[in-house]
Amino acid sequence: MLEGVNVALGVSGSIAAVKVVELAHELRRHGASVRGVMTHSAQGIVHPWAVEFATEHDVVTELTGRVEHVELCGRDGWADVLLLAPATANTVGKIAAAVDDTPVTTCATTALGADVPVVVAPAMHEPMYDHPGVLDAIARLEEWDVDFVDPRVEEGKAKIATEAAIVTGVASATTEKPLAGTKVVVTAGATSEPLDPVRVLTNRSSGKTGRAVARACHVFGADVTLVHDGPDVHYADVRRAETSAEMLAAVEAACRDADALVSAAAISDYTVDASDEKIRSGEPRTLELVPTPKLIDTVREEYPSLTIVGFKAETSGDDEAMVEEARRILDRVGLAFVVANDASVMGDDETRTLFVRGDSTEEFAGSKAALGERVAAGLGRELDEA
Incomplete structure (x- = not known):
């Protein structure tokens, strides 16, 4: 998601600097190169050596004759994006007022003047986050196209966002937006059909692929409903949808104003007439399995012009059989492509996976996160050509 992206990481003096x-490490795991910039206050919380170890680069702790702020964040600088994480109320306010009295705020002023994307992950006590001056500073920076990764407000604190949320924010700031202006509905994971108040009929799907697709569509600029x-x-x-019926109803409602549906969920093919009371154990039991409506068929009938991407899982392990089954669904429902x-x-x-379109088949092998990006990119092309 961040392959080849250079991230200047500005650290200010919140306890979240720990x-x-x-x-x-998380930024680098997603492919980024990282160089640290620290305020004096931040160095009192985490040692620059720790940041040097984590980034494998020297850390900027003061500005010298090398003009490190320009070297990193100038028009021809090293950084593709400046990430401020954590950003204190003090740092946010200074950046909004163009006050440059730390290496971090000076890098921010330089980046904003050079049109280098800036992403801010605030961290402070909740009353500080609610201060009118801080809110005004955030609003001003947003007017300057600075992206904020909202904190988690818990226990009276505006805690720094999760690493996953920050990585997504950086990816969004540094990625082209082929899905900008579109609304995409994505289904993910398993559905569960109740047998009784405590037992369900379900499958082994984890939802990782569907969530990866939803995340990639967001990074590519879409308004995503999962x-x-x-x-x-x-x-x-x-x-939220637990049963196949609930998922179908939720998808039908979400698709009313959507541009595309990516149906990645492993939806139950059968349901049963559930018992109102817990079925006693140890008794022989025969269940009558009732077929559930096919979600993509139902949605296609209701929304004939909607772009739909389908997923098809098989157990044969035979590529030809998988392609044949995928092509059957592709033609029956009129899908953009099938994974x-x-x-x-x-x-x-x-x-x-195998991407099946018309008469073509393309193989993909890699992480589910990378698969999500491939699906989102393919969807962008389909919508562009529609």
Whole structure:
């Protein structure tokens, strides 16, 4: 997601600076190169050697005759983006007022003047975050196209956002936006059909692929609605759906004003007439499985012009069989393309898939995060050509 991106990481004197080592590692795990810049206050919380260790670069702790702020964030500087994490109320206010009295604020002024993207992850006590002057400073910086990764307001504190949210914010600031102005609905994970109040009929899908697609679509500029039975996420509006019927209803509603649907969920093919009371154990039991409506068929009938991307999991392990089944669905529903994969990758971080379009087939092998980017890019091309 950040392959080849140079990140200047500005660290100011919040206690959240203790998280900067892991944040630097996380940025690098996604492909970025990172160089640290620290205020004097930040150095009292985390030693520059720790940041040097995490980034494998010398850390800027003072500005010298090398004009490090220009070297990093000038028009021909090293950085593709300046990330301020954590950013204190003091630092945010100074940047909004063009006050340059630390290496971090001077880098920020330089970046803003040079049109280098700036991403800010604030961290402070909640009353400080709610101060009118701080809110005004944030609003002014947003007017200057500075991107903010909102903090987690908990226990009276505006805590720094998660590393995943910050990585997404940096990726969004440094990625072209082929899906800008579009609304994309994504389904993810398994559905569960209740057998009784405590038991369900479900499958092994983890939802990793669907969430990766939703995240990539957000990074590519889309307004994303994620329909699943999983956690809230920072990159999409989540509509929770447990059963196949709930997922179908949620998707039909979300698609009313959508440009595309990516159906990555492993939706139950069967439901049962659930018992109102817990089924007693130890008794023989026969369940009558009732087929559920096919989500993509139902959505296609309701929205004939909607761009739809389908996923198809098979257990045969045979590429020809997977392609044949994917092409059957592609033609039946009129899909943009189908991503076919072996069901054995459920729950894994790595995957291998076949992209099936018309008469063409393209293989992909790699992480599910990278697969999400490939799907989002393919969707962008489909919408551009529509």
